[in-house]
Each structure stands twice: as structure tokens, then as C-alpha cells.
Amino acid sequence: MADKQYVKPGEYSVVDMLAVAAAREVQDGEVVFAGTGLPMLAIMLAQKVNAPNSKLIYEAGTIDSKGDSLPSSVGDPRCVTQASVASGLFDVFNQLQRGKVDLAYLGGAEIDKYGNVNTTAVGDYTSPSVRFPGSGGNPDINSLAKRTVFIMVQEKRRFKESVDYITSPGWMVRKWPEGTLAHRKDVYGKKFLGGPSAVITNMAVFRFDEEAGTMYVDTIHPGITREQLQENTGFELDFTRCKGETELPTYEELRILHENVDPEGIFLPARS
Amino acid sequence: MQDKRCTLQEAIQMINDNDMITFSGFVIWRRPMAAIYEMLRQGKKGLHLVEVNSGTHAELLIGAGAVSIWESCWIGHELYGKVPYCLDRKIKEGAIIAEDYSHQHMLYRMAAGAMGIPYMPTWASRGTDILNPEYDMLERAGMRNGANDKIPAKKFDYAQDPFYNEGEVIHVPAVRPNVCIVHAQQVGEEGTIRISGQTYSDEQAIKAADKVIVLAEEIVPESYLREEPERNLVPGYLVDAIVELPWAAHPTGAYGCYDVDGAFIREFASASKTEEGFRAWVDEWVYGVRDHDEYLDKLGFSRLEKLRANSYHKYSTKVKRGSR
Numbered sequence: 001m002a003d004k005q006y007v008k009p010g011e012y013s014v015v016d017m018l019a020v021a022a023a024r025e026v027q028d029g030e031v032v033f034a035g036t037g038l039p040m041l042a043i044m045l046a047q048k049v050n051a052p053n054s055k056l057i058y059e060a061g062t063i064d065s066k067g068d069s070l071p072s073s074v075g076d077p078r079c080v081t082q083a084s085v086a087s088g089l090f091d092v093f094n095q096l097q098r099g100k101v102d103l104a105y106l107g108g109a110e111i112d113k114y115g116n117v118n119t120t121a122v123g124d125y126t127s128p129s130v131r132f133p134g135s136g137g138n139p140d141i142n143s144l145a146k147r148t149v150f151i152m153v154q155e156k157r158r159f160k161e162s163v164d165y166i167t168s169p170g171w172m173v174r175k176w177p178e179g180t181l182a183h184r185k186d187v188y189g190k191k192f193l194g195g196p197s198a199v200i201t202n203m204a205v206f207r208f209d210e211e212a213g214t215m216y217v218d219t220i221h222p223g224i225t226r227e228q229l230q231e232n233t234g235f236e237l238d239f240t241r242c243k244g245e246t247e248l249p250t251y252e253e254l255r256i257l258h259e260n261v262d263p264e265g266i267f268l269p270a271r272s
Numbered sequence: 273m274q275d276k277r278c279t280l281q282e283a284i285q286m287i288n289d290n291d292m293i294t295f296s297g298f299v300i301w302r303r304p305m306a307a308i309y310e311m312l313r314q315g316k317k318g319l320h321l322v323e324v325n326s327g328t329h330a331e332l333l334i335g336a337g338a339v340s341i342w343e344s345c346w347i348g349h350e351l352y353g354k355v356p357y358c359l360d361r362k363i364k365e366g367a368i369i370a371e372d373y374s375h376q377h378m379l380y381r382m383a384a385g386a387m388g389i390p391y392m393p394t395w396a397s398r399g400t401d402i403l404n405p406e407y408d409m410l411e412r413a414g415m416r417n418g419a420n421d422k423i424p425a426k427k428f429d430y431a432q433d434p435f436y437n438e439g440e441v442i443h444v445p446a447v448r449p450n451v452c453i454v455h456a457q458q459v460g461e462e463g464t465i466r467i468s469g470q471t472y473s474d475e476q477a478i479k480a481a482d483k484v485i486v487l488a489e490e491i492v493p494e495s496y497l498r499e500e501p502e503r504n505l506v507p508g509y510l511v512d513a514i515v516e517l518p519w520a521a522h523p524t525g526a527y528g529c530y531d532v533d534g535a536f537i538r539e540f541a542s543a544s545k546t547e548e549g550f551r552a553w554v555d556e557w558v559y560g561v562r563d564h565d566e567y568l569d570k571l572g573f574s575r576l577e578k579l580r581a582n583s584y585h586k587y588s589t590k591v592k593r594g595s596r
Contacts, residue, residue: 077587
């Protein structure tokens with residue numbers, strides 16, 4: 001739109017950029033599944049800006065809530081305010097498996113070039129060097145939603161050639177019990193619904209070649225060079241489809257994010 | 273009418289060492305924390321925790337050495353501490369077996385237990401290392417040999433869909449805990465449970481268990497609960513013991529009653545980074561108080577009052593949550 005006023009470098013934080021870029025992934029009318037944290041900011045912003053008719057399901061069991069106080073987690077009473085249905089995990093995970101979820105936001109500790117995510121353990125699984133919190137609903141949501149968007153921090157140790165443990169399935173996954181690497185479409189067969197569609201980091205937006213099963217650079221955030229991006233990635237990046245710079249947040253988006261979505265500063269750092 | 277009211281001490285005495293245990297709630301919401309503290313005071317050990325998801329309550333039990341097997345999908349304190357230091361430490365010491373499933377797998381395992389069937393099919397989490405047979409930790413420990421009737425013979429099984437030919441389905445084994453400990457807003461004197469707000473996976477957890485202990489903010493007349501039966505979750509005959517214990521979920525939150533005490537959980541999570549820190553914390557907050565009343569007195573009225581939920585909003589409007 002012509003009247004969009006974009007902020008200038010230095011006028012937004014990393015979290016602002018992540019939340020705004022993630023919000024723009026929502027198409028109006030979609031059913032969105034969200035876990036705790038940044039995904040909550042993204043979907044609530046999307047509902048106030050670009051996708052007013054999107055429906056939100058919180059993982060712990062509330063459907064299409066319309067609260068005006070940001071929940072601090074999916075189990076929070078604030079998720080229940082003006083909800084269509086307050087139920088439980090069995091209901092919402094069944095709906096997920098039934099194929100009713102269009103889009104889900106997820107996070108992860110590590111990701112590889114196929115979009116496989118590790119949130120379980122680093123090192124040898126049977127005697128790990130670090131034990132993370134674990135899978136949660138990440139693998140379920142990433143198997144059963146039509147599209148998933150990962151929000152992550154870009155660091156070399158987090159963007160790996162291959163992850164030590166596949167907690168959540170990307171485009172090239174393990175086919176058990178043999179353990180051979182296979183394309184997601186072969187493993188999922190008739191129940192293939194989709195998979196990771198974007199990875200949004202503090203430096204760039206990545207998407208996937210769904211046939212090759214690999215990640216490519218879609219847009220790079222303003223102020224970040226290709227060299228910096230490559231230095232912070234543990235595998236060779238594919239820039240062949242790079243469209244240029246990521247669209248900056250607008251003043252209106254940041255105002256809504258800070259004044260209406262998270263006025264208490266639960267997830268957002270204060271604006272300088 | 274059978275009156276199931278008892279003290280917390282009596283209720284926790286119903287739990288045996290080595291029992292398989294599960295809980296109500298979701299990570300840091302509506303966990304029966306007063307029961308966890310009492311389990312530590314009574315020195316329970318060898319527990320086999322089976323949970324749809326895990327949280328602060330389990331980190332306490334694991335850190336204290338009360339748990340020998342933990343089966344779940346996630347453990348942490350959400351916003352107040354994502355790292356499960358106690359589980360991490362016990363895994364590295366080889367003092368605990370941690371068996372991983374995904375959220376949906378654990379949920380369906382509990383649902384199968386609640387339905388009285390041996391397993392449940394699902395499509396969830398195909399292509400992940402959760403299904404890697406090398407990582408079946410109970411098998412590696414030689415515990416799938418039938419000696420313990422709570423441990424299934426396999427972590428997973430597979431079958432071709434025999435009806436619609438939609439491919440290979442994962443089968444997850446039912447869980448059948450000895451005990452489920454629940455925190456509810458209200459319970460009748462015969463045990464009818466009313467949960468307000470989200471019900472998480474409480475219904476499945478309660479119905480899968482052999483014995484059910486309920487800690488409730490208040491005990492109310494059965495006749496009151498029967499005026500609106502559609503608001504109740506389970507009937508009283510599924511419940512074995514009820515304890516009236518206001519604030520029994522603290523520091524976790526309970527819809528309509530009180531918010532999460534985030535500062536308290538953050539302090540615990542931070543203390544649990546080291547064995548010494550953990551010991552000092554439980555010495556102060558668990559062993560250093562005689563019972564739930566002393567715990568509440570130590571917390572103090574003004575602290576609790578800030579957490580108390582507004583009766584319209586169902587959450588606290590006084591608690592400071594963010595940086596502003």
C-alpha cells in the first residue's frame with residue numbers, strides 16, 4: 001500500500017522484526033495453531049493487521065479466543081477469554097490430526113538444511129552433552145499442519161548440515177524402523193499435508209524447495225550482508241532465489257505490537 | 273454416601289514407592305504442587321512418572337531423586353526457565369531413564385489408558401528420531417521383559433491401515449498409572465470434579481489411573497455440582513481421596529483462582545542449576561516447613577493476594593508480568 005510508512009534501521013528491535021515478519025505469513029481466514037512465546041505476538045498482530053478473520057488455536061486447549069491481555073503461555077487463563085471453545089489437548093490435537101490446521105508457528109534449538117529441527121538433545125542421544133526441554137508438540141504440529149513457520153535465532157551452531165536428533169520432521173526425514181533418509185512425501189504417503197514453509201530468523205527469511213527438500217534464502221533483513229548470513233550458517237546457503245531485502249516493519253505495525261499486543265512487555269523488550 | 277475427605281498426609285500415604293504416577297495440568301498450570309512437596313517430605317522413591325507434558329513439579333521430584341523413570345515429551349518452566357537442569361543432571365549421572373515420546377503420542381497413550389484399550393493409532397511425528405528403535409531407553413535397560421506390568425513390551429508398533437489403505441500407522445501403547453494426582457478448583461464431597469477453564473489432558477490422565485487423589489481449592493456440596501452436570505469433568509466414583517487445600521497449585525496457576533507465581537518459579541529454576549542450589553531451595557521451601565499451612569504463612573498474605581484472580585477476568589490484574 002502507498003500509505004505504508006516503513007521504519008528506519010535502528011528504530012526496531014530483533015524481536016519486533018521477527019514478530020512482524022511472522023505475522024505476515026498468516027493469510028486471512030486461516031486456522032492457526034500457536035505455542036508459547038513469539039508465535040503469540042505474531043498471530044495477535046496478524047489478527048489486528050493483515051488477517052482479521054484468522055482463527056487461533058492454543059496448544060493447551062482453547063479455540064478462537066479473543067482476549068485483550070497477552071497470555072504468557074498457552075496454559076494461561078488469558079487464553080480462555082472470549083474463546084469459542086475452552087477444551088483440552090485431546091480436542092485440539094485431534095483437530096490437528098484431522099487436517100484442520102492451516103498454519104502453525106514453531107521454534108527450535110537447532111535446524112538443518114532440510115528443515116529438521118532438534119529440541120531434544122545435543123551430542124550422543126544416550127549420553128547427551130546438553131539435554132533440551134524436549135519435543136513438546138513440535139513434531140506433531142510439524143507433521144500434521146498444512147504449513148509451518150519456524151522462528152529462530154540465526155547462529156552457526158544452530159543452523160547445521162544435519163541435526164544430532166530429529167525432533168521435528170523437515171523435508172528429508174528418517175523412515176523407521178530402517179532409519180533411511182527419505183523425502184517427507186514418501187514417508188507420509190496419502191497423509192501428506194505439507195511441511196515447513198518458512199524459517200524466520202533475526203537475519204533472514206528462508207523458504208524450502210519442496211521437491212529437493214532443501215532450504216534457500218528468500219529475503220535478507222536490512223543491514224545484513226550475504227557474507228554475514230553465510231558466516232552464521234553451518235551449511236552452504238542457496239542464494240539463487242533470493243528476492244532481496246526483507247520488508248521492514250511499518251510504524252503502524254510496531255505501534256500495534258507495542259501498544260495493543262504486548263503493552264506489559266512480556267515478550268517484547270522496551271522501545272528505546 | 274462415602275466421604276472421601278482426608279488430610280494431605282493421608283492422601284499421599286496412598287502412594288507407594290515405585291508407583292507409576294501422573295498429574296493434572298499443563299507445564300506451569302494447575303499442578304498439584306502441595307502434593308509434590310508432601311511426597312518429598314514422606315520420602316517417596318523409585319517413582320515412574322508418566323505425563324503428557326511435564327514441568328516444575330516434575331523437576332522438583334526428579335531433582336530430589338524420587339524418580340527412576342520419566343516418560344513424557346517436554347519439561348521446563350516455560351517463560352520462567354526453559355532448561356530442565358534437574359533432568360539434565362540425573363540423565364548425566366545415569367540416575368534416571370528418560371523415555372521420549374511426542375506430545376500427541378503421550379496424549380494418545382493416556383487416552384488409550386482412559387478408554388481401556390491397549391494402544392492407539394496415530395499419524396503424528398513420523399520421520400523423527402522419537403521413533404528410532406536405538407533410542408528405546410526402557411528396552412536398553414532391559415525393562416520391557418514383562419517383569420513390570422506397567423511397562424509395555426514395545427515403545428512403538430506399526431500396522432498398515434487395514435480399512436482405507438492410507439499407509440503405515442504408528443501404534444502407541446496405553447499408559448495405566450497407579451495414581452493420578454489432580455488439582456481442581458472444586459470437588460464434591462463424593463469426588464465429582466469440576467475443572468474451570470482449559471481442561472488440558474486431565475480427563476485422560478484421571479481416567480487412565482487406578483487411583484485418583486484430588487486437591488481442591490474448595491470442597492462443595494455434591495448437590496451444587498449436580499445443578500449443572502455439564503460443567504463437571506468426572507464422576508465421584510473415579511476418585512479415591514479428596515483434600516480441601518486452597519492455593520495447593522502454588523507456584524503454578526489455576527484459572528479463576530490465581531496466576532502463576534513467575535518470580536517464585538524463576539527462583540526455583542535458577543536454584544536448580546546446581547545440586548547445592550537445589551538442596552538449599554528444598555531445605556527452605558519443602559523440608560523447612562511442616563505442612564501446607566506453614567508454606568502459605570511463609571509466602572505471606574500480600575504475595576498471595578497479588579496473584580489472586582479477578583472474579584470476572586479469571587486471572588490476576590495485579591501481578592506484574594512483563595518489563596513494564
